Amino acid sequence: SIQIVWLRRDLRMADNPALYAAAQAGPILPVFVLDDERTGDRKYGGASRWWLHHSLESLGRSFGRHNAKLILRHGDSVDILADLAAKTGAEAIHANRHYEPWWRKAQGDLEKALPDGCELVLHDGNYLMPPGTATTGSGDPYKIYTPFSRAMRDLMPPRDELPAPETISQPSDLPASDDLSDWDLLPAKPNWATEMEKFWSVGEDAARERLDWWADHVAEYEDGRNLPSEDQTSQMSPHLHWGEISPITIWHALKDKRSEGWRTYESELIWRDYAQNILCQFPTYPEETYRDAIDDNKLWRNPNRGHVIEEELEAWQMGRTGYPIVDAGMRQLWAIGWMHNRVRMIAASFLIKHLLIDWRHGERWFWDTLVDADYASNGTNWQWVAGTGVDSNMFPRIMAPLSQSEKFDAAGYIREWVPELAELSDDQIHDPSDQCRPSDYPEKIIGHREARERALEAYRAMKEG
Ligand code: FAD
Numbered sequence: 255s256i257q258i259v260w261l262r263r264d265l266r267m268a269d270n271p272a273l274y275a276a277a278q279a280g281p282i283l284p285v286f287v288l289d290d291e292r293t294g295d296r297k298y299g300g301a302s303r304w305w306l307h308h309s310l311e312s313l314g315r316s317f318g319r320h321n322a323k324l325i326l327r328h329g330d331s332v333d334i335l336a337d338l339a340a341k342t343g344a345e346a347i348h349a350n351r352h353y354e355p356w357w358r359k360a361q362g363d364l365e366k367a368l369p370d371g372c373e374l375v376l377h378d379g380n381y382l383m384p385p386g387t388a389t390t391g392s393g394d395p396y397k398i399y400t401p402f403s404r405a406m407r408d409l410m411p412p413r414d415e416l417p418a419p420e421t422i423s424q425p426s427d428l429p430a431s432d433d434l435s436d437w438d439l440l441p442a443k444p445n446w447a448t449e450m451e452k453f454w455s456v457g458e459d460a461a462r463e464r465l466d467w468w469a470d471h472v473a474e475y476e477d478g479r480n481l482p483s484e485d486q487t488s489q490m491s492p493h494l495h496w497g498e499i500s501p502i503t504i505w506h507a508l509k510d511k512r513s514e515g516w517r518t519y520e521s522e523l524i525w526r527d528y529a530q531n532i533l534c535q536f537p538t539y540p541e542e543t544y545r546d547a548i549d550d551n552k553l554w555r556n557p558n559r560g561h562v563i564e565e566e567l568e569a570w571q572m573g574r575t576g577y578p579i580v581d582a583g584m585r586q587l588w589a590i591g592w593m594h595n596r597v598r599m600i601a602a603s604f605l606i607k608h609l610l611i612d613w614r615h616g617e618r619w620f621w622d623t624l625v626d627a628d629y630a631s632n633g634t635n636w637q638w639v640a641g642t643g644v645d646s647n648m649f650p651r652i653m654a655p656l657s658q659s660e661k662f663d664a665a666g667y668i669r670e671w672v673p674e675l676a677e678l679s680d681d682q683i684h685d686p687s688d689q690c691r692p693s694d695y696p697e698k699i700i701g702h703r704e705a706r707e708r709a710l711e712a713y714r715a716m717k718e719g
Contacts, residue, residue, distance in 0.1 A: 255345035256425055259284040260335055261324075262357065264350045264379050264497035265313045266458045267418035271377035272348040277419035283342065283429065284317060285335065286310060288328040288437055292356045296629065299622035301591035304447050305456060307439035309496050312457025314434070320422040326432040331360050336367040338429060344372050350379030350497075353530050354629045355537040381527045382412045382501050385534040395535050397644045402531060403524045415506050449589040454492070454625070461493035465507055472508055475515035482583075482594040483666035488519070489592065491626035494526065501526065526631060532644070533630035540617060540633025543642040548649070552716040554612040566609050569699055570601075571619055573672070576698035578684060579659035580604045582671035589671070591625035596662055602639040603653040608705035610712055613640040649713055652706045659684040 257276035261284055264270055276282045290297045298306060314324045327334045335347055347364070365374045378384040388405035389395055396402035441447050455463070468488045478486025493499045501523050508516055533539055543550050555561035569575050573584035583597035593601065598620075605616045617636040621627045637643030641651070659668070665683050669676045674695045675683055682690045691697070700708075 258344045258347040260349040261286045265309045269416045269500040269503045271379045272350045274416045276348040281423040281425045285325045287331040289331040291330045301625045303439040305625040308456035322422045332363045339372040340369045348375045385531045453590040458498045461499035473513040473515040480596045495626040495628045529630040529634040548642045555610045574696045576696045577655045578668045582668045585671045606640045607709045656685045
């Protein structure tokens, strides 16, 4: 009897527990629903939609190789799936668990909406271990990364990798499917995605190829990961976010690499699990400051208190702050939908502390512009940099963008992304003085020392009430 597979951010054939179980149980109907209703104001951003289009195209081809068809629908996931189940007489809907609050609600609603005789079967697919597996001695989930990662390492290895289903059968009478091109996921004119098209290969096959490449480079990760001028991180984040490859597959492919680089890389995969673990505990984490000691109304420059932040926010978004490392990062983000992790930290810190703008403005911009925009990872990392979350108290630690740029040798990176500075020497490029600053490159929006003092003063004033 028919098995529906509800796909969301698990757009792959291999190591996909929901697909695997369904394919073993009977003929399948794989369904992707573009649900802009349940996601509310967390609809996928522009860059995410671009990625999603190509990823669905690729997955459609993978099903095609099995003579099977991926069904596309748009609307409310629960209504659509319950209706499909009723009309096809499906025995089960298989799905990998997702933890964004709207998906958790949809999973609960779907269970109630299904016709008699059809059950929702949830699997664990997208993380090294299901959130909630690693707990403290008293059984509570962890709030802090370091003990969480220690507990995760004690629980390793993760489960075995599942193969892609060898054969897929489908009912002869298929329900109708939307045309992907009708969803308008790609940009209308002007096409802002031309650099993204050149830079990325999307889909499961591309993720596998990147993993093969990465297996030969992971040993250099320990030294290279902080150097934005080098191609020494895996750039697997969008593939992982969209579930084109599972972290379990990556873990098993690299586990014999026994280098410091692999151990550090494993820690990053654990950060990814950690972020979900936080989201599961605090479903509104990406929306709200979680540290009691931080008063959003007092700390941030705020239009309600007469501050004008629009222009500065826009200068940051467009990469025109006058700080080359920040501008390079923001322009890389705009061009290819991805930014190097070290630069994400510097750029986020700059918005929050140098410009004293509420971290949620930055989180939203990243949500719209990253191809790996992830509700849990984005929210957790923004709160971590801001020092507003359950883990770090980092607000008074103000990163110095100019010395970070020198320390991590970002000259090549700046030349690539801020071409108007390309002619400057390595000595000049991190902090172009007024004599060497080209006329088309902006002056610093605020001096570093002044910004630092303003941030610390705002923090002090907030604490004193
Ligand atoms: P690698 O260095 O090769 O790491 C391997 C994988 O581990 C990544 O692909 C990613 O899945 C995971 N990972 C690495 N670092 C982190 C981290 N700090 N938190 C969670 N997972 C991590 N990552 C996202 O996937 N989505 C986001 O929306 C996102 N927003 C961020 C916002 C800010 C302000 C900051 C500072 C970081 C953010 N990150 C986010 C984390 C990190 O920057 C990216 O995962 C990383 O840069 C992706 O590049 P990579 O694949 O080459 O990473």
